[in-house]
Amino acid sequence: MIPAMPASASTARQASVSALRFGRVAAMGALAALILFAGVRGSWGTAQHVMLAKGRESGTVKVTRCAGDTCTGPFTPTSAGARPRARVEIGKSVAVRTGSTYAVVLKPGTGEAVRSGPAGVLYAWVPLGGALLLASVVVAGGMRLVRTAWVLGLSGAVLLTAAFAASQ
Template identity: 85%
Template sequence: MIPAMPATASTARQASVTALRFGRVAATGAFAALILFAGVWGSWGTAQHVMLTKGRERGTVRVTDCAGDTCSGPFTPASEGVRAGARVEIEQSPAVREGATYDVVLKPGTRDAVRSGPAGVLYAWVPLGGALLLASVVVAGGMRLLRVAWVLGLSGAGLLTAVFVALQ
């Protein structure tokens, strides 16, 4: 640069680089937040029934028949005012086996059952575990916050590992 010329060209370049960097961090931060929000939203549909059991119909189901995506069996109530013997449906997953008995909570107004207890709580939060893993990649790549990314990734991996161990 010629000493007599003003430094406006380099100042403008620095300002544009700063603006682009801020835009990248803001966009990827918003995307990571959206991923985490979607994980919580996907988990809460089931987790609310498992975690907030006061006033809900609780009991056990002995799985007798599995067809398609659901398994069903007779319901034995553990809470008062619930009729016994009614057939309820539970989502078929690798953790639900025919012939086994599971603690369940019924969704209000339906005969759909959701696993309860520690295994049910952990299983309900599986979508959040996946979202944590995905958000860690976005945070590491787009925001360059490696420590935060490691925390998110290890939290997601830990949650998914806990689910795997609890359902065995």
């Protein structure tokens, strides 16, 4: 501190630095929470059908044809009350191949199928895994919470790796 400078100027500077630091941490915390919320919301659209499958039509699909973003094939039911269908759609991904058979759950009132079982659950939560990775960068850089960022990043990486390994 400069001897000719009054002590109140130093206190005001410290207060403004603290306010700016709090503002940065609050803004980055809100951004990280928004990213995680978007990841959960993006995942829940598919995950709800896989995780809450009781009372839904479940069975298997033998993929016969893929075009664009969807693959199609006949549906063979395995649950009581489900009816066989000549054609249902399943989203095309690296884990869906022509000629393979997959355990699926049908979305109510549609001919759209989603994978079930452990692979389906993990695959449904892939958007959350990506959100965890992105939020870890925001938490580390904007909030300076390095350990928390490592936990978020490793959780996202483990989720994405498990989904990839389970789908093979």
